Amino acid sequence: MPAPQHPPRPQTARPAASAASPASAASPASKGARRTRRPAERQPSLDDPRIMLDRQISSDLYEPIPPYPTRTEREAEFYTLGDGEMFLNVGPHHPATHGVLRLVLKLSGEQIVDVDPVLGYLHRGVEKICENSDYYHVIDQVDPLEYLSSLFQEWPAVLSFEKLMDVEVPRRAEYIRVLSGELLRISSHILYMGFLALDLGGLTPILYGFIERDEIVEMLAALTGARMLFNYFRIGGVNGDLNHEFMSRLGDWMSRAGRQTEANAGLLNENEIFVRRMRGVGTLDRATALSYGVTGGNLRASGVPFDVRRAHPYSIYPELEFNIPTRDEGDSLARYLIRVDEIRESLKIIDQCLHNMPDGPVMAKLPRLLRPRPGRAWGAVEGPRGMLGVYAISDGSDQPFRFRIHDPSFVNLETVTTLLPGHLLADTMAVVASLDPVMGGIDK
Amino acid sequence: MDRSLRSRLEARLGDYLRAPVYQRNDETEIRIDPGAVPEVLRLLHDSVDLRFEILADLAGVDTGEVMQVVYHLWSPMSFDWLRIVADGLSRDDPRAPSATFLWIGAEWLEREAYDMFGIIFEGNRDLRRIFMPPDYTSFPLRKDFLLPDDAARSPGGGVRHVERTHAPATLADDPKAGIRRAPVS
Structure with missing residues (x-):
């Protein structure tokens, strides 16, 4: 049973990294003077920059062992080294961890024995902020969570609010939502392909990927006015109608998108080094994936055809024709190939949206001050990384009483605790990058 | 609204339900005691006519008077989301059984609920803070945690x-x- 209070720390761990202890002061000569200046019981934080000045840098500064008593049996077990094992910190500032993710790896030689992901370096308390802002403002608060595809973070929020208020969204607005969402899904997947190759040492695909992403982002900037944090969806519709610049850029891009996607994918699919570093690495079988609650391409790569667009349709997806690509291997290569297939499906969806786009308004009529009746609603959409959900509770006031954000990257990242052990250190990058985590959403 | 799901739930979980099955839009909601969580989740997961095998979300809720643990599940047998509200956890000592025996992925979701609300999930092997630093002592999403700069x-x-x-x-x-x-x- 997990103890909420701190159990006594096992003696096998090193003595606490107490920078304040007089024994570790820089030199005996300055010891006395320092002691008078600072009381001995002060416990400076390890983050204190002065720590570098007033003590010799010893190797224990870099040890990942927490400078506090271990809190659970699992933590105590992890931070106890066996014979010939060592710890290695990967991150939080590491070019291949996609943000401020910190993985504490327990290594035996070059083989990973265990892993403890440490989160929270980007925690901003967005749920609390949303519970203290009114319904219109929630949308721009949630925008920076999924910063690679921020429309998909706005979508479940507006979806749950529309359910709370029984708002009917105009059909043209739904089409524009799907159109811009699928564009952003392609842009996110292209970036995923590039960063995956970059983490494995291939520099070229990210350059080609950014050509496509830049074009998509520019056309969305013409539509929404922003390149990254769009703040475009509104409760009951979208912020603005399609315009000429967006449509002409989209037409130009669509004429070469399919060809360009195949070229980008061919760069990696036929690269022997890439394929051999991905195949059979980080295999997630079907039962484990379901047990972890993994969603999105990572789940479909393990053979479960779960896609919220089909499993629990929302918006206009029931009217559109597209396939749900699945694969049975469950390894990193399968997760990559699923994304490539999804880009092709998204191009089909965009094509259908453009051909069937209805006329009409893009916003429903809503009061300036929203006060939904007391109630609860859950809205979920399929983002590039999996299912994004929002559970909103209204108490009849103009602010959501509870605003819960479910982020797919959070659950997807959790699987590294089973995927990494047994692999080599160099495979960490292949596995983590193939799961496609976005730390903005994970840390909320 | 999936009417047949309602009757299936009532047939399977009759004794566990603490309130009538509530349905709105595309959601079905049941309310249970926190002590009955393992049995109810096991029944929902394993019954051939329910098969709720995907844990979509696990969230803590502080209503100001009691705490709740809210689960959202998805099943191929129904076109509704299922919401399970484990209601009536005391605010002074909120305790609920863990769902990790069925979904390993609940481990981090429960760590998050512990971090934000202080709900203690009995059976979770690794219940420590996940976002806030280890020397932090409050539970920020509780309703008596007021934002100091809350101008509104x-x-x-x-x-x-x-x-x-x-x-x-x-x-x-x-x-x-x-x-x-x-x-x-």
């Missing part, structure tokens, strides 16, 4: 004095004066 609820703040719907936060004399409470439903 500060006594002189906000632009809609007339339309303000809840009392401003006054921590000086009564710490619970500004706490919002969920409606009785």
Whole structure:
């Protein structure tokens, strides 16, 4: 049973990294003077920059062992080294961890024995902020969570609010939502392909990927006015109608998108080094994936055809024709190939949206001050990384009483605790990058 | 609304339900005691006519009077989302059984609920804070945790004095004066 209070720390761990202890002061000569200046019981934080000045840098500064008593049996077990094992910190500032993710790896030689992901370096308390802002403002608060595809973070929020208020969204607005969402899904997947190759040492695909992403982002900037944090969806519709610049850029891009996607994918699919570093690495079988609650391409790569667009349709997806690509291997290569297939499906969806786009308004009529009746609603959409959900509770006031954000990257990242052990250190990058985590959403 | 799901749930879980099955839009909601969580989740997961095999979300809720643990599940047998509200955890010592015996992925979701609400999940092997630093002592998403810079609820703040719907936060004399409470439903 997990103890909420701190159990006594096992003696096998090193003595606490107490920078304040007089024994570790820089030199005996300055010891006395320092002691008078600072009381001995002060416990400076390890983050204190002065720590570098007033003590010799010893190797224990870099040890990942927490400078506090271990809190659970699992933590105590992890931070106890066996014979010939060592710890290695990967991150939080590491070019291949996609943000401020910190993985504490327990290594035996070059083989990973265990892993403890440490989160929270980007925690901003967005749920609390949303519970203290009114319904219109929630949308721009949630925008920076999924910063690679921020429309998909706005979508479940507006979806749950529309359910709370029984708002009917105009059909043209739904089409524009799907159109811009699928564009952003392609842009996110292209970036995923590039960063995956970059983490494995291939520099070229990210350059080609950014050509496509830049074009998509520019056309969305013409539509929404922003390149990254769009703040475009509104409760009951979208912020603005399609315009000429967006449509002409989209037409130009669509004429070469399919060809360009195949070229980008061919760069990696036929690269022997890439394929051999991905195949059979980080295999997630079907039962484990379901047990972890993994969603999105990572789940479909393990053979479960779960896609919220089909499993629990929302918006206009029931009217559109597209396939749900699945694969049975469950390894990193399968997760990559699923994304490539999804880009092709998204191009089909965009094509259908453009051909069937209805006329009409893009916003429903809503009061300036929203006060939904007391109630609860859950809205979920399929983002590039999996299912994004929002559970909103209204108490009849103009602010959501509870605003819960479910982020797919959070659950997807959790699987590294089973995927990494047994692999080599160099495979960490292949596995983590193939799961496609976005730390903005994970840390909320 | 999936009417047949309602009858299936009533047939399978009759004794565990603490309130009538509630349905709205595309959601079905059941309310159970926190102690019955393992049995109910096991039944929902394993019954051939229910098969709720995907844990979509696990969230803590502080209603101002009690704590809740809310599960959202998805099943191929129904076109509704299923919401399970484990209701009535005491705010002073909120305890609920862990769902990790069925979904390993609940481990981090429960760590998050512990971090934000202080709900203790019995059976979770690794229940420690996940976002906040280890020396942190509060539970930020509780309703009596007020934001210091909350202009909308500060006594002189906000632009809609007339339309303000809840009392401003006054921590000086009564710490619970500004706490919002969920409606009785």
